[in-house]
Amino acid sequence: MLTSYHHKIIYSGTGRRKTSVARVNLIPGSGKLIINNLPGESYLQFSPNYLRVSRSPLNLLGLDKEYDIYVKTQGGGLTGQADAIRLGLARALCTINADNRIMLKSEGLLSRDARSKERKKYGLRKARKAPQYSKR
Template sequence: MAQETFNATGKRKESVARVRIVPGSGKVTINQKPMDVYFGRPVLRMVVNQPFSVTEMENKFDVLVNVHGGGVSGQAGAIKHGISKALVDYDEALRPALKKAGFLTRDARTVERKKYGRHKARKSTQFSKR
């Protein structure tokens, strides 16, 4: 009999993470690499582990992630979102804690589009009075 897996998709900025959690020892694998190798900065590793620390489920699940798009910060946020949704699939009783921490809400902030007649989204040419 195969172990029960819980799947979810997390998104942040341009990043999309497909997350699968399996009961295990707490090993996190991102794109076939250990988390320590994939995310060099400790802050990003902390972001990925936040759902487990909020729900007090550290070292109870192995996490397998496929993530693409965006940068490292967006990818870490997408993984956090996906892990949170997968934990709710595992146990609905964890939902209030994750909801209170704001991990189940998709962060809708994305890059504002560039407008014509401007250098960037909001930066304009220098104003000349005369």
């Protein structure tokens, strides 16, 4: 989606993973990452892995210093949120230039990871864990 904000062009994309949702806005800038109004590094607890995952679509296309990333994210934990940011970012990059899609798709960055927690069933402790069986 494309919107204009104070004469700046904003590209947006939504990413989801498990119970996390991330709404990602890309604005032409210097490459800073802001998540829920905090610097991305401190929000992701300075974890190099989470930072690498959430920026991977930009790094792949070599655009890491071209756009500022503004993210509103909620639900889930940091891993799910980092993966949701990655998907939202990849989708936003597709709206910028359709040629980006080919490269992102071949790296698997546009596929939604549909795995989520299985529901608990009655008579069981968790989704599949059964109470201990007793013969007598």
